Amino acid sequence: MTKLNLSTLDTLREKESARLNDPDTTRLLVCGGTGCHATGSIAVKDALNHEIAARGVADRVKVVETGCNGFCALGPLMVIQPGGVFYTRLKADDIPELIESHVINGEVVERLLYKDPATKKRVARLNDISFFAHQNPRALRNKGLIDPEKISDYIARDGYQGVAKALTHMTPEKIIQEIKASGMRGRGGAGFPTGVKWDFARQSQGKIKYVLCNADEGDPGAFMDRSILEADPHCVLEGMTIAARAIQARKGYIYCRTEYQLAIKRLEIAIEQAKSHGLLGQDILGTGFDFDIEIYQGAGAFVCGEETALMRSIEGKRGMPRPRPPFPAHKGLWEKPTILNNVETLSNVPQIMLNGGEWYAGVGTETSKGTKVFAISGDVNNIGLVEVPMGTPLRSLIYDIGGGIPKKRKFKAVQLGGPSGGCVPEHLLDTPVDYEEIAKVGAIMGSGGVIVMDERSCMVDMARFFMEFIQEESCGKCTPCREGTFRMLDILEKICAGKGEPKDIKDLEDLSHVIHQSALCGLGQTAANPVLSALKYFRAEFEAHVNEKVCPAKRCVPLLKFEVDPELCKKCGLCFKSCPADAIDWEKKQVAYIHVDKCIKCMSCFDKCAFGAIF
């Protein structure tokens, strides 16, 4: 491959764009994200290729394996272009019919279309589905549209135009000015203004500087970074190169979780291709600017998402945070000036260069500009990845896009911001997505995990769950976090086991404040947030556990009796069939009975009973 320069990049873009938009070619865009791979998209892709070849239409029908589409729960997924018809839950056996009907005869296969859980109607076009219709993709603009393993697809969609502009028409000051004008704040959680961070590093003296990409996505329930890396790896490379130009760095690292093997593979391919096209490495686009990127695989430590800990880890040490200042912009990796940005932040950079900071700031609220990617999961109909403008109310996120709560159950709370965040109850659902507004109600924006919980979740148990997470992941360096979280977990476990005392609630609050004020890093300082927000909105539930020894949501096993309420029992026998221990007696038209002595408390019957008759 000959290396590109400005004019050959443009020619290539025009040629590839014409190829992507050719109306005579049918493109079958099969989702190849981790979720769809697990549900069998590779078999579907093979079947498609086989069928197309068998019917001799391979010259006008192309199969493309894209990155994560975002609507993971319905995989394997496929979109057919032109037309934008969206097929879900495909199996290899469906393919002959699908090709015959849709591709050859132009008739949509009704039974494989998305079924709206509210209206029960089938919807053919992707853009008509409420999950996609309310979105405003920017960071995710290429998801599901390009083959992430082909640089030509990315170039066709204006790829590397941002870096071309930044390297030829913009000074480092001008680049930073645009980023500042965009108002973008760090998407990893803390929300620090990106432009300001870059400016600090630009002003730092030193010949060697580093650009780091934080792809150590650790918050449970957040998977946007994985999706971006799997669907559009080049946009992250391009964003890093622009950042490097802004602070005059020549070397970058992507610190990626080792669990994200597919993302790592696609990044490796992308780096290789970018180098061979002269878009990375020496003399980028013939401008004389050098920048190289290396992937560094993490080894499983949540605390390495903290910036100073991440840098220690790249240096090959235990990933423990250190006090700041000095800030990484002055002394970071190997004591050199360093900037660290999250995947989502960097993926927005090329578009900001191309369209200007003002364009980016065109949507959003006063203090939170642009869009944010959220990973919606838990007890909600449409699970997946969405990108919405800042300012969108949480209610819209959960009901319009998420499609509400399944099985007619009641909404209880939504957890935002992972282990550093908090839960938001029903009456605050009109809170808009905005760094300050979310903080006001006791949660944080965080990296964008949105976990919806229905009435079956126990808030004491969730508080215990997050505390267990933090306690396990605490690196142990500072005492408030190491010992404090241990004590808090101890108290929460006691309450869940039915051994709580009234003073425990007060102790939890006191410990929370001490840890918040005295812990060394962000992980410790925010460790008590889930407990505090649960206590704020669901105090009655804590009191029920402590005073009455009852778990109202029926989640805490030691507080359950494993008895059947004859009034509520519909005599269906589902509990009987699900019991692995033969502990349930049931006959047709009879109320079930649980033998407590045989019961292993596995909760299978609780899961199965649709009427809440077991308590």
Added chain:
Amino acid sequence: MFRNEKYSHEDITNEMWERIDAVIQTRKNTPGAIITVLRECQDIVNYLPVQLIDYIADGMNLPASEVFGVASFYSLFSLEPKGRHTVKVCTGTACYVKGIREVLSRIEGEFDLCEGGTSEDRRFSLQGVRCLGACGLAPVMVVGEDTHGDVKSEKVVQILDQYK
């Protein structure tokens, strides 16, 4: 390289030693490469016996205490032998809300395993891992390289029975 009696270990064959040497040779002069070296050596041997840690420390010219410190800090590294199949059960929030606790207790009961442990016949190692990023499929379990989504406690035994 400088293999001798003091490093020998029953779980490490000659062929493995050669691959370990190759890993160390390639990374020896790269600063900060120790985590990568440990990961690649663990991929070869399946865990990190003390002798191997000592050997890596000598090869990388680092104090053994520092290498051990790194190996014991990160959850990826195992100082104990692992089973033929590693069962990773996702204990992230989405999976937790969707009932992974029941799945976990079912596996523990059925195969006489505890979280973080290995069965006596070295068939399974059970790991509770933090979010695998496949929340759309919650609850999620990964056995070896295979991801299983929507795992229910009543189905999990059937799935694991396929892995001998």
